[in-house]
Amino acid sequence: MYTAAIVGAGFISTRKHLPAWLRLRRDVRVAAVCDLDLARAEAVRRQFGIPAAYADFREMLEQERPDFVDVCTPPGAHADIAVAALQADANVLIEKPLATTEEECQRIIETERGARGRVEVAHTELFHPWVIKARQRIRRGDLGNLTGMRIFYSTPVALWMTDPGHFAHRLPGGSIGETGPHVVYLSRSFIGPIRDVWVQGRKILPEYPWSPFDDYRLELMGDNAASSIALTYTSKHSAFLVELWGTEGIMKIDMQSKVLVNYRRVSQSPGGIGLSAVGEAVQMAAGAGANGFDYLAGRFRNIHDRTISEFFRNSVNGRPPAVTAADGLETVRVMGVISQQLQCQGEEVNSPSNSGPNNASGPSRMR
Numbered sequence: 001m002y003t004a005a006i007v008g009a010g011f012i013s014t015r016k017h018l019p020a021w022l023r024l025r026r027d028v029r030v031a032a033v034c035d036l037d038l039a040r041a042e043a044v045r046r047q048f049g050i051p052a053a054y055a056d057f058r059e060m061l062e063q064e065r066p067d068f069v070d071v072c073t074p075p076g077a078h079a080d081i082a083v084a085a086l087q088a089d090a091n092v093l094i095e096k097p098l099a100t101t102e103e104e105c106q107r108i109i110e111t112e113r114g115a116r117g118r119v120e121v122a123h124t125e126l127f128h129p130w131v132i133k134a135r136q137r138i139r140r141g142d143l144g145n146l147t148g149m150r151i152f153y154s155t156p157v158a159l160w161m162t163d164p165g166h167f168a169h170r171l172p173g174g175s176i177g178e179t180g181p182h183v184v185y186l187s188r189s190f191i192g193p194i195r196d197v198w199v200q201g202r203k204i205l206p207e208y209p210w211s212p213f214d215d216y217r218l219e220l221m222g223d224n225a226a227s228s229i230a231l232t233y234t235s236k237h238s239a240f241l242v243e244l245w246g247t248e249g250i251m252k253i254d255m256q257s258k259v260l261v262n263y264r265r266v267s268q269s270p271g272g273i274g275l276s277a278v279g280e281a282v283q284m285a286a287g288a289g290a291n292g293f294d295y296l297a298g299r300f301r302n303i304h305d306r307t308i309s310e311f312f313r314n315s316v317n318g319r320p321p322a323v324t325a326a327d328g329l330e331t332v333r334v335m336g337v338i339s340q341q342l343q344c345q346g347e348e349v350n351s352p353s354n355s356g357p358n359n360a361s362g363p364s365r366m367r
């Protein structure tokens with residue numbers, strides 16, 4: 001029997017990670033939970049029936065010597081915890097982003113080099129079955145040459161915009177530091193290495209002055225394809241929509257309702273457009289129906305379940321992590337360029353010579 005310990009007893013830890021670890025109970029015992037806020041760690045310990053609670057992760061590592069450490073704290077704490085866990089011989093799963101700076105990522109990578117344990121970054125959106133399917137279809141040539149993609153990601157205002165104490169407001173660039181890593185690594189998995197980055201942040205909701213920006217446009221340029229992204233934190237509604245296109249076809253993915261649609265509209269006659277619209281509606285209804293059936297039949301697995309069980313199985317079978325620390329570093333590198341551009345925009349807006357709206361800086365080359 002292996003042992004696991006989780007650091008951070010907040011939102012993602014209690015909603016997704018702990019339930020996923022507890023579903024592996026035939027092979028893994030969750031031995032301890034740690035949170036700077038000991039009362040919170042204690043409450044989670046009782047709620048999930050975990051033997052021990054700690055406020056100090058170093059003490060927890062020393063006492064428990066876990067085989068697995070799962071890091072679910074805000075990003076600024078990831079590097080110190082990961083390094084200490086690797087030094088204690090654990091395999092380490094780290095929520096995205098790997099860390100907040102390239103230097104912190106390098107520190108994790110250096111420590112992993114001489115360690116027994118391996119690091120995996122929870123880039124969970126890569127493991128959606130419909131994202132895997134889209135990638136397979138692109139590889140098979142269904143879209144011809146992939147030339148572009150577009151992502152619309154809306155995080156509802158109530159999730160953290162209303163909370164001045166939420167860590168997202170203190171990340172470099174503001175809220176984009178929290179959900180931005182998802183769209184960066186997802187784009188990279190389709191368009192390849194990102195060469196140029198352009199971002200513009202806007203401030204739309206004055207009632208939440210603690211957030212520097214609440215609406216962003218982002219362009220990520222690969223060698224042959226580009227990703228255009230809108231991230232907003234201004235709506236009541238949540239959305240995560242992805243479109244991919246190439247010389248031979250177009251695909252649309254609703255990441256939340258878990259439906260992949262092939263979009264075919266070669267003819268622009270009213271009949272051709274009508275047939276294509278009906279085709280889309282049929283695919284959406286069939287996809288939603290199949291997902292509903294899986295859910296009711298208890299066959300539905302969320303992506304954190306998949307990520308954590310794969311991480312566990314890869315580790316015990318000596319296989320490499322699905323997402324390495326080097327992959328995590330690439331995302332952090334892009335996020336660093338994004339936050340630098342946003343910082344310049346903030347300075348331009350605050351300078352006395354500029355009373356206009358936020359100006360866009362030019363694109364930044366990655367290398």
Ligand SMILES: NC(=O)c1ccc[n+]([C@@H]2O[C@H](COP(=O)([O-])OP(=O)(O)OC[C@H]3O[C@@H](n4cnc5c(N)ncnc54)[C@H](O)[C@@H]3O)[C@@H](O)[C@H]2O)c1
Pocket residue numbers: 007008009010011012013034035036037040055057072073074075077095096097122124167178
């Ligand atoms: N994959 C996803 O869909 C997803 C969703 C939400 C959050 N996340 C990621 O998960 C991580 C945590 O986010 P959250 O929303 O759960 O945050 P949260 O604020 O709800 O919880 C974080 C917890 O970590 C604790 N903590 C902070 N520093 C600590 C330390 N040094 N030692 C022990 N405990 C410490 C805090 O007290 C808090 O209870 C972040 O990296 C975030 O980006 C991922």
